[in-house]
Amino acid sequence: MGSQYAQAVVDGVLTGGVYALMAAGLTLIFGVMDIINIAQGILVVLSAYLSYVLSVHLGLDLFVTLVVTVPALFVLGVAVERLFIRRLPDRDRTAMSILVTYAVAIVIEGILIQVFGTTPVQLHAPYVDQSVHVFGFYLPYIYLYGFLLAVVLLGLLYALIYMTRFGQALRAALQDRRAAELIGIEVDKVRTLTFGIGVAVTAAGGMVFGATNTFNPNSGYDLISRLLTIIILGGLGSIGGAMAAAVFMLVLEDVVAVAWSPIWSTLVFFAVLVIVLTVKPNGLFGHEAVRAQ
Amino acid sequence: MVAATLAVTAGFVLFPLVFSNPTTTSIAFFALVYMVSATAWNLFSGFSGYIALGHAVFFGVGAYTLAVAAEKLHVAAGWLPFALVPLAGLVAGLIAIPFGLIALRTRRHTFVVITIAIFFIFQLLAFNLTFTGGSSGLQTPFPLWTAVGYNQRFYYVALAVLIVTVAVTVVVRRSRLGLQLLAIRDDEDRALGLGVRTGRVKLFAFVLSAIPIGMIGAVYTYFLGQIFPQFAFDPLFDITIALMAFFGGLATIVGPLLGALVLESMQQEFTLRFSAGGGTYLIAYGAVFLVVILFMPRGVVPTLRDALANARARHVGGPGVRVQAPLRGRP
Numbered sequence: 001m002g003s004q005y006a007q008a009v010v011d012g013v014l015t016g017g018v019y020a021l022m023a024a025g026l027t028l029i030f031g032v033m034d035i036i037n038i039a040q041g042i043l044v045v046l047s048a049y050l051s052y053v054l055s056v057h058l059g060l061d062l063f064v065t066l067v068v069t070v071p072a073l074f075v076l077g078v079a080v081e082r083l084f085i086r087r088l089p090d091r092d093r094t095a096m097s098i099l100v101t102y103a104v105a106i107v108i109e110g111i112l113i114q115v116f117g118t119t120p121v122q123l124h125a126p127y128v129d130q131s132v133h134v135f136g137f138y139l140p141y142i143y144l145y146g147f148l149l150a151v152v153l154l155g156l157l158y159a160l161i162y163m164t165r166f167g168q169a170l171r172a173a174l175q176d177r178r179a180a181e182l183i184g185i186e187v188d189k190v191r192t193l194t195f196g197i198g199v200a201v202t203a204a205g206g207m208v209f210g211a212t213n214t215f216n217p218n219s220g221y222d223l224i225s226r227l228l229t230i231i232i233l234g235g236l237g238s239i240g241g242a243m244a245a246a247v248f249m250l251v252l253e254d255v256v257a258v259a260w261s262p263i264w265s266t267l268v269f270f271a272v273l274v275i276v277l278t279v280k281p282n283g284l285f286g287h288e289a290v291r292a293q
Numbered sequence: 294m295v296a297a298t299l300a301v302t303a304g305f306v307l308f309p310l311v312f313s314n315p316t317t318t319s320i321a322f323f324a325l326v327y328m329v330s331a332t333a334w335n336l337f338s339g340f341s342g343y344i345a346l347g348h349a350v351f352f353g354v355g356a357y358t359l360a361v362a363a364e365k366l367h368v369a370a371g372w373l374p375f376a377l378v379p380l381a382g383l384v385a386g387l388i389a390i391p392f393g394l395i396a397l398r399t400r401r402h403t404f405v406v407i408t409i410a411i412f413f414i415f416q417l418l419a420f421n422l423t424f425t426g427g428s429s430g431l432q433t434p435f436p437l438w439t440a441v442g443y444n445q446r447f448y449y450v451a452l453a454v455l456i457v458t459v460a461v462t463v464v465v466r467r468s469r470l471g472l473q474l475l476a477i478r479d480d481e482d483r484a485l486g487l488g489v490r491t492g493r494v495k496l497f498a499f500v501l502s503a504i505p506i507g508m509i510g511a512v513y514t515y516f517l518g519q520i521f522p523q524f525a526f527d528p529l530f531d532i533t534i535a536l537m538a539f540f541g542g543l544a545t546i547v548g549p550l551l552g553a554l555v556l557e558s559m560q561q562e563f564t565l566r567f568s569a570g571g572g573t574y575l576i577a578y579g580a581v582f583l584v585v586i587l588f589m590p591r592g593v594v595p596t597l598r599d600a601l602a603n604a605r606a607r608h609v610g611g612p613g614v615r616v617q618a619p620l621r622g623r624p
Contacts, residue, residue, distance in 0.1 A: 036402050084583060089590060094401050095344045096586070099539055102532050103582040110575030217572075221528045225413055228406040236402060267417045270410040277407055278395055 007137055008258045012251030014143040015212065017150035020246035022205035022223070023230045024154055024239050025198035028161075031237025032174050032194040035085065035097030039105040041224025043199055046108055047073055047206025048215055049116060052123055062125045062207055063145070069203040077199030080104055081192045105220060112217035120214040123207065146208035153204055154243065160197075161239070170194060174237065229273045305452055309445045318444035320561040322516065325451035327557040329458050329509040330530070331537040331549035336462050337502035338535065339543040340471060341495060342478030343400075346531040347392070347408030350415045351503040353525035354388050355381035355510030360431040360520050361424060370434035375450055378511045385507020386500050393499040397492065400481070412531060419522035430521035433514055447516045454512065458505040463546055465501070474498055475544070536582050542592030551594060556581070 026040045047069050054065040084104065088096045127141035161167040172180040173190045181187050209215070209223075230249055234241030249269060256265040309318045330352065338345050358381040363374050396407045419425045438446065465471045473494045476484035485491045514520045534549075537556050541548030556578070563574040589596040 030402070036405065084586070087587060087590070092342075094405075095342065095543075096590070098344055098346075098402075098405055099532075099535060100583070100586055103536065103579040103586070105579075106532075106575050107579035107583070110572040110577075110579065113572035113575065115572075225409050229410055232403055232406045263417070263421055267414055267421075270414045270417075273410045274395055274407065274414070277399055277403065 003136060004258050005255060008254040009251050010137050010139065011143070012254040013247055014139070014147045015254075016247030016250035017147040017243075018205060018208045018212065019226070019230060019250055020243040021150040021153060022202055022209065023227045023234070023242040023246055024157060025201040025205075026227050027231040027234065027237055027239055027242045028157070028201075029195055029198040030231065032170055033085070033097075033191050034093060035088075036094075036101070036228070037195075037198070038098055038101040038224055039080070039108065040101075040199075040202060040227060041222075042105040042108045042112075042217075042220035043073065043076075043202050044206040044209055044223055045215055045217060045220045046112065047203040048123065048210030049112060050203075051207040051210055052121060055123060055125070062123055062211060063149070066204055066207060069207065070200050073203040074196045074200035077196040078192055080199075081195035085195065086188065086192070105224075109217050109220060116217065118216045118218065120216045121210075122214045123211040125211065140212075142208070142211045146212065149204060149208060153201060154239070157197075157201065157239065166190075166193070226269065229270060233273060233276060302456070309448045313441050313445070315440040315444050316565070318441070318448055320558055322444060322448050322451055323561055324554050324557045325448065325455050326509050326513050327534065327537060327553040328550050329451065329455045330506050330534045331541075331553040332455070332458050332462055332546075333502045333505040334534045335502075335538040335543065335545075335549040336465060337474075337495075337498045339538055339545075339549070340466070340474035340478065341498060343397075343495065344405050344535065345396075345408045345499075346405055346535065347396070347412040348503070348506055348534060349526050349528065349530040350392065350412050351385040351389060351506040352510035352513075352527075352530055353415060353419060353522075354385045355507030356514040356520045356525040357419065357425055357431070358384045358507070359511035359514050360433050363433055363515075364431065368434060370436040372446075374434055374515050375512075378450070378454070378508050381511030382504040382508035385510070386504040388507075389500040389503035390496070392503075393496045397495050397499065409528075409531075412526065412528065416522060416526035416528075419526050425522065428522060430519055432519050433517075435518050447512065451509065451512055454505060454508050459546065459550070461501070461505075465498070466546065470494060470498065478544070536578075539592055540582060540585055542594035542596075545592070545594050548592055548594040552592075 022040070022044055026037060029035065029037050029040075050069045050072065051062060051065040054060045054068060055062055060068075080101075084100050085097060088100065125142070127145060129140075131138045131140040132144070133139075159167075161170060169180070169185045169190050172183070172185055173187045173194075177187055180190075213219075226249075230245045231242050233249065234243070234245035249272065252272065253265045253269050256268045308321060312318065312321075330348070334345070334348050337343065359374060359377045362368070362377050362380060368374050368377065392411055396404055396411060399407055420428055425431065436443070465474075473484065473489045473491075476487070476489055477491055477495065481491055510525070514525070517524075533556075534553070537552035538549040539552070540556060541550065541552030559581075560574060560578065563577060585593065
C-alpha cells in the first residue's frame with residue numbers, strides 16, 4: 001500500500017516535469033505580452049501529431065523529430081503573433097487575445113480532424129513501452145527521458161531569460177513596457193520572439209505528451225484547462241512557479257487516483273484551483289497585480 | 294426604431310408559418326437557442342468586460358433540471374414539461390450565486406481561467422453522479438406531435454424566452470445597473486471609488502445572465518428528447534456564444550442577436566451539407582471569426598453603424614466630416 005503511494009509520487013514528479021515544460025511557454029507568453037494563449041493546448045496536440053507523422057512515415061526517432069517540430073512551431077508562433085495578436089487594440093487586449101487564440105485553436109483543431117480523424121493515437125518507440133526497475137519503482141524510460149528533456153529545456157529557457165541580452169530585454173518588457181521602449185528596446189520584436197519561443201517549447205512537451213498519453217484532436221481542451229490551472233496556481237508569468245505548481249498538481253492528482261479513484265482525481269485538480277483562488281486570488285506564488293499596461 | 298423592432302418581431306413570429314419545412318424550422322430553433330444564449334452572455338460579459346467561459350454550466354444545469362424533474366415528477370409528454378422551464382432558470386440562477394461569489398473574487402485572466410475550471414468540475418459531476426445517469430445520459434418525455442407541429446411549438450417557446458431575454462437586456466442597458474456595468478468595464482477601481490458597489494453589481498448581472506441560459510438549456514433538452522453530459526456541458530458552447538456576441542459587437546443589443554443568427558444558421562447548414570467531417574465546419578468557423586477580427590475589430594454592428602454614419606455625414610455635411618461613434622456600447 002505504502003509503495004503504491006510512493007510510486008504515485010514518483011510518477012507525479014515525472015509527469016509534472018512534462019507539464020511544466022508545456023506550461024512554461026504559456027506563462028512566459030503571459031508574462032511578457034499580458035495575453036493568454038488558449039491555442040497552447042491544441043499546439044501541444046499539433047506537435048504530437050507532427051512527431052507522429054515524422055516517426056511513422058520517415059522512421060525518425062521521437063527525440064530526433066524535435067529537430068523539425070521545434071523550429072516549425074517557432075515559425076507558426078511568430079506567424080500567429082504577427083498576423084493576429086499584434087493587431088489587437090491595447091484597450092481590450094485581455095478579452096480579445098482569449099477569443100482570437102481560441103479561434104486559432106478551433107481552426108487548427110478542424111485541420112487536425114480533417115487530416116487525422118478523431119481516432120486516438122499514441123507515439124511509439126522501444127523506450128515508450130519498456131520500463132526500468134530502480135529502488136523498487138517501475139519507471140517507464142519515456143518518463144525518465146521526458147523528465148530529463150524537461151529539465152534541460154527549462155534550464156536553457158532560464159539561461160536565455162537570465163543570462164543573455166535578449167533575456168534582459170525580455171525581462172525589461174515584462175516589467176514595464178513603456179520604460180523598455182524608452183531605453184531603446186524594440187518591444188514589438190521581443191514580443192514576437194517571445195511568442196515564438198513560448199510556442200516552440202511546446203513542441204517538446206507535445207512529443208513527450210504524445211508518447212505518454214493517447215491523444216486525438218479533441219485533447220486540446222482538457223490540456224489547456226490543466227495548463228491554465230497550473231500557471232494560475234504558479235502565479236501568472238512565473239516560470240519557477242509554473243514548475244512548482246505542475247509538480248505539485250500532478251503528484252496530488254496521482255495520489256488522489258490511488259487513494260480514491262482516477263475519476264475524481266481530475267475533479268480535485270480543478271477544485272484545488274478554486275479553493276486556492278478563494279483564499280489567495282493571485283495564486284500560490286503570485287504577487288499583487290502591479291501590471292498596468 | 295420601435296417600428297423596426299415590431300417588424301422584426303413579426304417576421305420571427307410568422308417565419309415558421311411561412312417556412313414550415315421541418316429542416317428549416319429546426320435550424321431556426323437552434324438559431325433561437327443561441328440568440329438567447331449570446332444575448333444573456335453579453336448581458337454580463339459584454340457589459341462588464343469580464344469574459345466568462347463557463348456559461349455552459351447554466352445551460353447544462355437547466356438541461357438536467359428539466360430532465361431530472363420530468364423523471365422524478367412523472368411529467369407527461371406534451372405542453373406540461375414546458376412548465377419546468379422557469380424552474381430550470383431558477384436552478385441555474387441559484388447555481389450562479391456561489392459560482393459568481395467564487396469567480397468574481399478574481400479579475401481579468403484569472404477570472405477567465407476560474408470559470409473554465411468550474412465548468413470542468415460541473416462536467417465531471419454530470420459524468421459521475423448517479424442522478425444524472427452518468428455517461429448514458431437521461432431521456433425526457435417524448436410528445437407525439439407531427440414533425441411540422443413539433444418544431445413550431447418548440448420554436449415559439451424559444452422565441453418567447455428570447456423576447457423576455459432581449460427585453461431584460463434592454464432594460465438593464467438603459468438602467469443604472471447598465472451604466473454601472475459599463476463603468477466597471479472601463480475602469481473597475483475608479484467605478485468603485487465613485488461609489489459603485491462593484492461586487493454586488495457584478496454578482497447580480499452574473500446571476501441575471503445565467504437564468505435565460507438555464508431556461509433555454511431546458512427547452513433544448515426537451516427538443517432533443519435526451520441529454521448527455523458532453524452535450525449539456527460543452528466547452529465549445531462557452532466559446533461559441535462568446536464568439537457570436539463578439540462577432541456582432543459586444544455590449545450592443547443587436548450584435549449578439551445578429552452574430553448568433555448568422556453563425557448558428559451557418560453551422561447548421563454546414564452540418565447538413567458536410568455531415569462527414571466536423572473539421573470543415575471548425576475551420577470555417579474559426580476563419581470567419583479571424584477575418585472579422587482583422588477587418589472589424591469591434592464587431593460587425595458597431596463597424597457598420599459607423600460606416601453608415603460616415604456615409605450619411607459625407608452626403609449631408611460635405612467632405613471633412615467624420616463621425617466617430619464612442620468606442621463601444623451604445624444600445
